[in-house]
Amino acid sequence: MSAFLRLLSRNRLALGGLIVLVIVVILALLTPVLPLKPPNVTDTPNRFLPPFSEGAILGTDHLGRDLLSRLMWGTRLSLAVGFAAAVIAATIGAAIGIIAGYYGGRTDNVIMRGVDMLMAFPYILLALAIVAALGPGLMNALIAVAAVNIPFFARNIRGVTVGIANKEFVDAAKLAGMSDAKIIVTEVLPNVIPVIVIAMSTTVGWMILETAGLSFLGLGSQPPRADLGSMLGEARSALITNPHTSIVPGLMILVIVMAINLLGDGVRDALDPRLKSGALSRPMPATMVSRTGPIPQPEGCDLLAVRDLKTQFHVKDRVYKAVGGVDLSLKPGECVGLIGESGSGKSVTALSIMGLVASPPGVITGGAVHYRGEDLVGASYEVLRSLRGRHVAYIFQDPQATLHPLYTVGDQLIEAVSSHRRIGRDEGRAHAIDLLKQVRIPNAESRIDSYPHELSGGMRQRVGIAMALANDPEIIIADEPTTALDVTVQAQILTLLDDLRRDRGLAILFITHDFGVVAQLCDRVAVMYAGRIVEKGPTDAILNAPAHPYTSKLMACVPELGEGRRRLEAIPGLPPGVDQLPQGCAFADRCHRVTEACRERAIPLEPHGAERSVRCIHPVEAPRTEAAQ
């Protein structure tokens, strides 16, 4: 609650809305005791006095009634009716929605069909029909507005409730012996209330407008009593001659509704957890770059060279050092594995290469990525774009989410080509079919017109691979391409990738968490932990004789098939958060070889035999050059 208020107060617009609203509400509450003229006493000799007249600061209306007094009383009435309608609609609508959403099945079906019927009316028709039946009057207008809005709440809350009722914690509550009524009250309701509050805060303004509207039409409050809407309605006939009688109540409605909407948006933002984490930010076309310190210059003849790359996430006032200085190189035709657990920074490293880290919050804060000697980190968006997919292509993890659901497979493949060179319709189609054949999709000629949802996971990933191959790139960056797939499909995909790379001389940077995959596919491997490479070298050498304690422990954790039932090795503790990395070795707290020296200063990545290097001052085994070769 206090966190909510703090967030709300940080939003200046919402705070402004709140202040205005509080003032209006206080004035409305105080209206009966304020020294105002009676609102309904006519004084025709003094009709249409302009504003700032003596005794009538806002002037008078067509019957000579004091506009200020009528405005205050009208505001009081409009606010009361609007809030009452919102509360009634929200309460009844939420109750209906929760019941329909929680129980589901036939209950849900019957209730929601009824709601759909009500929503099949343009809302005012229903309101007009209700008022027509009950007769004009403020109370009837309130009933009409509330009734008309119930279906909106019911549908909204039902959707949220269905989501919550399918959550595993509701199942857990059932197994903990709780009854349905108890689950609704203690498990579902607390999670729905924020949504109800958001829906209410964003619709109160709307309700005030609607009741004012009915009064404006002469169907709401009846003379002599007036709310803001009927004041406007009465003033309409004198709009051209005495506009002030219209402007005064009209502006008041605008001010109230605007204040409520500002506050409502603030409430929504404060209650929506996605906004807190900045998850609703739009990622820019290329990752932001703000490099401090010297920029490494290209050296050697590597196809791709990552030099001291640093990528951070800036969320609120916290800095997450996802990648803390990574060096990596890729030669033509080579497959390099980058292995690590979740949060180790392996994917961020891969995405940083072509500036695909979501930004905000991602920022590349240092280092360079050299592609054939050209620095990609400092490159302009247009340079980066022309290289993406053309020379460096990506394959991503979840083929379900990475293909556009509304374009056919063929269109997506052709687009990969047409983004870089002009291609005719027929040529494009022929090329796309050829690509599908290369990734061994059966019936390529007919599959080209399929949409992604019509394909199985394995086939979708083949399409993802075909798309990466479309422009014959030199480098493919594969970010956990088989993690979302079943083992039998994974075996097919890995074989395909291996064949393709040998046939075409592709260089592959392969991101994974699976040692088995690395062992089968990669020439060299780099192990990441807490944003840094802790060990790298030829795959065989590292897997046979890991030098870093983390590598060796991690490999021991992984159960391997064929060893039967046993107790597994475990690494105690958790990896440190990348927003609070220790000064020394990040693995120190979990390491069995740790000494004082490990914690004193940052440990450099030092050569360990001819082709290997390790970031450890107490490596597991002494360097054996023979083994490495």
Place this chain on the structure above:
Amino acid sequence: MAGYILKRLLSAVPVLIGISVIVFLIMAMIPGDPATAILGSFATPENVAALNEDLGLDKPLVQRYFIWLGNMLQGDFGRSFALNRPVLDEVTERFNATLVLAGSAFVLCTVFGIAAGVISAANQYGLADKAITFFVLLGISIPSFFLGMMMILVFAVNLRWFPVSGMWPIFGDRTIWVLLDHLAMPATALAVVATGVVARLSRSAMLEVLRQDFIRTARAKGVHERRVIWGHALRAAMVAIIPVLGLQAGFVLSGAVYIEMVFQWPGVGRMLVDAILRRDLLLVQGGVVFVAACYVMFNIMVDVAQSLLDPRIKT
């Protein structure tokens, strides 16, 4: 596709029946003797007798409903006693005028709302985003009838750019240009609120879509950013936007009631309000059922558009 349209049309039948039941029940809530209540101030003994016979008002509720429904299906919506003409004639004539007003407002709000939403999302937290957000907030906070009145004051009375009210001049030719001249202000006033709502929704739908993995895939392929936004992202966002457009059409129709009052537009909304105030209940009943039925048909068109866009909807 034809099968899907047919299916949707068939599914509209229960909805239309539901609508007629709801309207009928609401009208049945009227206290007292139904014929006298329906006729209100026109209740001469002859009228009461005629109506009683017409609607079978002395019969039980369920039977009355079926008589009423049967009459409607034959195109007999009853007679407006105030206007002394068949309800259906009056409603269709008035509805044409509403269609011109609401239709043009709907087109305006769709085009400008989506464009504003996309630009806003593409420049999140930028100057364009802030400006659009401000105007959207203003738009959804201002009562459309007040906005209409202020527009009359400024553009018709002071600047004399547009006529004050009405759909056609009392004298003179009825050309398209004259119509547009009369239409400009009411259509704009009506579109403002809806534009705000559509822009808001489009913005959040776009932001939601822009975070998706397939956008990153498009960028990784080297697709131009312009096409990423207006092609990949907008297309996916439309899946969320289109259903709201259907809902928004209802709001535009609703708002038309106020705008028709302010601009003296001879539409069905004004007819309904006048009819309620005169307690011409058969006209209200017929008008509500007719407009609601048209709205149901419009929503079927929206569903069909959605199924054309989204192959995941089974046709």
Place this chain on the structure above:
Amino acid sequence: MTEALKLTGLSKAFPVGKRLFGPPRALVRAVQPVDLVVQKGETLGIVGESGCGKSTLARMLVGLLEPSSGRIEIEGEPLDNADPAVFGKKIQYVFQDPISSLNPRKTIRQIMEAPLKHLHRMGPAARADRIAEIFAAVNLREEFLDRYPHEFSGGQAQRIGIARALAADARILILDEPVSALDVSVQAQVLNLLADLKAQFGLTYLFISHDLAVVEAVSDRIAVLYFGAVVEVGPAVEIFANPRHPYTKLLADSAPVVGRALKAPEGRETELPDPENPPEGCAFRARCPRATALCAAEVPPLTGEGGRHPAACHHPLEA
């Protein structure tokens, strides 16, 4: 040994294309009739790929899904979840996603107290003692009790989920992919904890996973599921080393293993059958190198021959 769990002809079919009235358009059989027995004190592993029906099976066992046919016996009595307060004491469930199985708006203490309050009607003092006892068993610090779920890592949250299941004091735990959301280093911690708890409290586990190596490491016996049916069931030490069903062999050969050369175990590019149009005969025959006309004609029964464990195959592999 006595039977902790006994499934007889258990199946589940989901309706597709529901209508308000009348029967649905089609039925998808998520679980074909399954017979299985879990002995008291045993860990039965269930392994299979996505869509094989393993989670559906698990949810039926704890009464979260109504079976379409067949019966479930828990410790000799038919499953009866009419009174949730009695049922929850017999069998408990550990969920795959540790975070979403904890209500984000409740403290860990409130979450832990629910089963104690509703299943065992314990007073506040007794509850506090019991929670302390359980937390000690799963190596969680008591200071965690007043925090909210989002403050925990996946591994910690899964420990809390296990602690909650233990609080019900049930003898049987259904573990539905309990470690698949966790990193390997944490996965090992949780697996070892589960083994310790089993020994300490004499529990019976039904352990569901897609990871062959994990299942093999924790199970006494393993059942392999394909397309909703058990195709092979046998001792953990034997089933992957000496598979009888060609699908089991395919699974074992597909798992990436350090030191084994990369070679697709299947020559063809194959896919799972369409659940809405299931094939006649053996569901695996389209992918099977040993398939014959017999496989298309008859569904193979789950039988053991020559003293070997049961497999549902007309042409089982030799030892």
